[in-house]
Amino acid sequence: MLSSLHKQLLNDYQQDFPLSPTPYLDIANTLGVTEEEVLAAFAVLSEQDFISRIGPIIQPNQLGNSTLVAMAIPAEQLTQTANIVSDFPEVNHNYEREHHFNLWFVLIAHNQQHLLDVIEQIEIQTSFKTMQLPLLEDYFINLGFQLDLESKAEPLLVSA
C-alpha cells in the first residue's frame, strides 16, 4: 500500500526536484517529515518499481535526433520483430498498439545520419518497412501528470 508520503512524493516532485545540496532534506522540511523517512520512501518506490528513477527529461531533438517510428507487422511475426527492434540500443518505448500499424517505438540517435543508419538496419533485419514520424511541433505545456492514487483501477478488458 502506498502511504500518503509516497503519494506526495509521486505527485509533487515530477517537475522540480530540489536543486540544492540536500534535496531530500528540503523535501522532508516541506512535507514535515524527516529526511530518513523521505529517503526510505523513495527507496521503496524505486525497489517496488513505482518509479523508474529521479532524473531529467530532455527536450526532444535538443541533443541528437529522434523520431517516432511505426511499423505494420503481421500478428504472427510481431513478437519476433519487436524483439529485433528492442535489441537496438537506440530504441526506447517499444509498444504494441491496436491498429494496422501495430508496432510503435522511439528512436534516439546522436545525429541524423546515425538515425537513418539505424532505420535502415531495422528494415533490413526485420524485412519490414518503417514509417517515420519525427516531431514537428511540441504543444504540450508540462504541468505534471496528476496521478489519481485513490480510486482503484477498474477491471482490465485487454491484457496489458
Add this chain to the structure above:
Amino acid sequence: MIEPIDLELIITVQEGLPITSRPYALIAEQLNLDEAEVIARLSKLKQQGLIKRLGVIVKHRRLGYQSNAMVVFNIPDALINQMGQRISQFQFINLCYQRPRHGEQWPYNLFCMIHGKSREKVLQQLSYLIESCALENYAHDILFSRRCFKQRGALYFPSGSGFSHENRD
C-alpha cells in the same frame, strides 16, 4: 552547442539521482566536479529548457494507469497550432505533438496521449475532448497500447548513451 561537461553531466544524471543525503555530491565525485558546480550546471540546463523537467519519473502502468491511448487527428494545417495548444491544456492529455502525415495510409498530423485507469474512461475523455474542441469533422483514430516490449533503452549517445525523451507510456 552543448558543453562537453554538460553532456557528461546529463548522461550521468540520466541514470537516476542516487537516493542518498547528498546526491549531487556523489554525481560530482564521479565527474571530478564539485557539488556546487553540478547544481549550477543542472539549474542552467533546466532554465535553458534543455532539461524539460527534473524529477520523479513514475511508472504509470504500475500505478494503475493500465490503459494508455495514442489519439491522432487530421487537423487542417492552418488550424493545427491553435488546436494543438488548445488540446494540450486538457488535464488528461499527456503529450501533444504535431508530426508529418504519410498519405492515405496515415492521414493524421496531431498526436496526443491519454493515460487512464480503464479503456472506458479513456474513451469518455476522448469524447469530451472531441465535443469541447469541436473536432467532430476531423478524422481521428485511437490506438490503445497492448504489450510493452521495451520501456527504456540502455543509455546511448556518442560513447554509448541515450536520452530519455518523453513518451510517458
